[in-house]
Amino acid sequence: MPMVATASSRIHAPHATSVEKQRCSRGNASMQSRDAAEERESMIERIGPFLYRAGLHGATMDEIAREAGTYKMSIYRAIGTKNDVWMTYARTLCEQRNREMTALLLRSDQRPERLVMNYFLQQRELVLNDAILGDPILKLSTEAAGRFEELHQALCRQRDLHLARFEQIGGSIAPSDGINLGIELHMMWQVLVSCGRSRAAIQRDSEHVIRMVRRTLDACLRRPELQGA
């Protein structure tokens, strides 16, 4: 996956001197690399909530470290530069999203329309639970556009991938006949999790989106060619 900044992180990681490196056997190197990946993961887990709140331009490395209750040097060691931090954070968000969608798809041979409904209800719970900032991937791609080309492109690929999953699920509910159910569901999802709204707007939009998803799925299931299936 092109957005993983592993090589770059290693260049910036000052904890392994060249002498230490020469001492390492192949087995040790592999173990160290696994340890480093785990450390990176745990670090992103700790600083993720602050990165989400502060936004791409709103956080210095000092602030990130303070908010995460760690040292700036620990972040440099585990992840790398500030750019690496954002790329790693974005990669973690994307992997998480992909896991969720894969889990949804794996179960979608049984009543896919029910699984879609459950996904929307679960996403509604997430946004109602204090998400005036909106979906992290939509938020980050908005902030990155026009200023952070590599990050923006990686997030755009993820948005396309997410849409492709919706189309796959949509296709398993109703084959395309002029209306692309997957794209329409994806549009409703975008509105459900969109960024920077007031709490009242989130409440209002989420009720409306849920009604709209229900109506759209019902309409698909009422179509004659599907009733016999």
Add this chain to the structure above:
Amino acid sequence: MPMVATASSRIHAPHATSVEKQRCSRGNASMQSRDAAEERESMIERIGPFLYRAGLHGATMDEIAREAGTYKMSIYRAIGTKNDVWMTYARTLCEQRNREMTALLLRSDQRPERLVMNYFLQQRELVLNDAILGDPILKLSTEAAGRFEELHQALCRQRDLHLARFEQIGGSIAPSDGINLGIELHMMWQVLVSCGRSRAAIQRDSEHVIRMVRRTLDACLRRPELQGA
């Protein structure tokens, strides 16, 4: 309108000393205030495109002045602090949006469905013409959420007002009977102008939204209670 930072701008405007102020007749004061408003407007017109590209966190006052080809002190004089600059920029965006929507409403007694279609076609032209950053008000409210409470609230009020206009127009096309046409059109508009997408996604989404708007309006016009109208 609560988001106008006039008082605050005046406090920060160092060109009128207290002695000069005492000399002013009421007529002069009114003329000066009109001149100041014009200067503010022309300044925001010049720096607006940079504010849009740079984003809420991405621009220092030095950069804003350099990009706008003016002096930092001229911006302080005409508008005030950096916070005032963003509030004034947001207010200008909102006024512009309100003018556009009022013009739309004024003409919407004649074939409102055609006017809605024309609005979407015009908005599509705007996004296709290099708008990977998306709609300025959606972009700015995403950036402001959770960090700039006053600015965020003002932009949320504007988003609600925009929705209210859509509901008004929707109501003039088809009275609500379970489906709120205005809210649904507003959702489609949000997808059409959403922020931080790739050029390919903008192209794809805009085609899809236009098809969806057309289909939705057609469905409304085909309903029995409207055919006799």
